[in-house]
Amino acid sequence: MVSENTKDIEELSHMKRKILREAERLIIEKGYSNTSLREIARNLDISPGTVLYHFNNGKLEILREYLRTALNDLNLAQFVQDLDYDSFDETLRDILGLTLKSHRKYREFAAAIEIEILSKPDSFRKLLDLIKPEIQIALAPLKVLLKRFPDKNYKLEGKEKELIFAIDALTHRHIFYGNFFGSDSDLINLLVTVAKAILENDL
Amino acid sequence: MVSENTKDIEELSHMKRKILREAERLIIEKGYSNTSLREIARNLDISPGTVLYHFNNGKLEILREYLRTALNDLNLAQFVQDLDYDSFDETLRDILGLTLKSHRKYREFAAAIEIEILSKPDSFRKLLDLIKPEIQIALAPLKVLLKRFPDKNYKLEGKEKELIFAIDALTHRHIFYGNFFGSDSDLINLLVTVAKAILENDL
Structure with a gap:
């Protein structure tokens, strides 16, 4: 059970890192105001809900x-x-x-x-x-x-x-x-x- | 001739003021980055060239x-x-x-x-x-x-x-x-x- 939980946490933070990296790339490319959670999600092939799950203040x-x-x-x-x-x-x-x-x-x-x-x-x-x-x-x-x-x-x-x-x-x-x-x-x-x-x- | 020239200048500055007023309205409404010369021109029913004529550094x-x-x-x-x-x-x-x-x-x-x-x-x-x-x-x-x-x-x-x-x-x-x-x-x-x-x- 412990190792399962640990694995979950690792996967979460892995996804969080992926979202941050893509957000960074878009912010540098298009500026902060033109970067949307929707586009971050689309580029990573995940749902906008997943982005909000990891960053609930968007x-x-x-x-x-x-x-x-x-x-x-x-x-x-x-x-x-x-x-x-x-x-x-x-x-x-x-x-x-x-x-x-x-x-x-x-x-x-x-x-x-x-x-x-x-x-x-x-x-x-x-x-x-x-x-x-x-x-x-x-x-x-x-x-x-x-x-x-x-x-x-x-x-x-x-x-x-x-x-x-x-x-x-x-x-x-x-x-x-x-x-x-x-x-x-x-x-x-x-x-x-x-x-x-x-x-x-x-x- | 003099009065004709004066009239020209008045008309120019009238147009300049109109452009400025519309630019101000758009900047306040949508922000500076989202305001384009093209849109200012369209809203005033003039050509983008006319805007550039009055403000040649855009x-x-x-x-x-x-x-x-x-x-x-x-x-x-x-x-x-x-x-x-x-x-x-x-x-x-x-x-x-x-x-x-x-x-x-x-x-x-x-x-x-x-x-x-x-x-x-x-x-x-x-x-x-x-x-x-x-x-x-x-x-x-x-x-x-x-x-x-x-x-x-x-x-x-x-x-x-x-x-x-x-x-x-x-x-x-x-x-x-x-x-x-x-x-x-x-x-x-x-x-x-x-x-x-x-x-x-x-x-």
Whole structure:
């Protein structure tokens, strides 16, 4: 019985991976808005119901799964261990550098989220609810850093989303507009200033 | 002869306005990417060639025309005269407040530009070339302010686009994500910090 169950789970996740791969291919080829669950299903020769079974929030949950993949890929637990906490600013630069690297690697996904929000503002609130755990995971390195510098008057609680989405907005512009803010180091200087402004002020 | 020519010009600008109004209607109804010159022409019972005659860079030039309308609407010459230049920060807040108001009024247009850039990164460079004069006009109040405070070590030259598009990215997020950064005053605090960081640093 145990092995049967295990096999079921493996098959499920195999199908989930197949759906994600096809979704990714279509999003890159035609853009997020032009990609439908129906077409993903048709191309994989499965029913739209099967896609919804694996991703019951539909396209938004596909976005969430990408975000998870991107976060796993960062190996944050190791990253947090390897950080050098001598200087607050330098460590913040390292964290923002990793953010930039990840956004660049997953730029199609980043563009997809941005377009989704612009075309359907309501879906943003839904997405934000859906990715609450991922937001916390993404902020783990910053939280560790803030704990190491308790004397700095920085506060993250209640400003998690503001911080992530301000960094995100500027990083997207930099990537999508062809290194818009100059070198990566120039962008990171700007991001450090913005991050500190948000952490300092009572926004 | 003179009156004939004048009549021609009036008719041209009348047609241009008709095209713009129909483009606006379609963009709001179906989104920018789903709006085609062909459909604008069909709805107005004119040929696609007539649309291209009035907007020979096609949809990008329609975007530019919107930008011009939005800028005209701001009545910047009067705004610059009415500003109170007692405090640098307070005057910068007034300028950024006007930016926010304008973005909010023309949010459909703002979303259209953002989607255009995300779906076709190449068209951004083209748009940027096209709207060079409008960027300078939009920056007029800030330029006047900087001249009034020559002792501040701020430099705008060479950083015009960086400044506009950083402000723009954060303002869009605030508007599209439902006052994301808190109150408008909270957003403007953040924008003042970002603007000063860009004007100060050698980005």
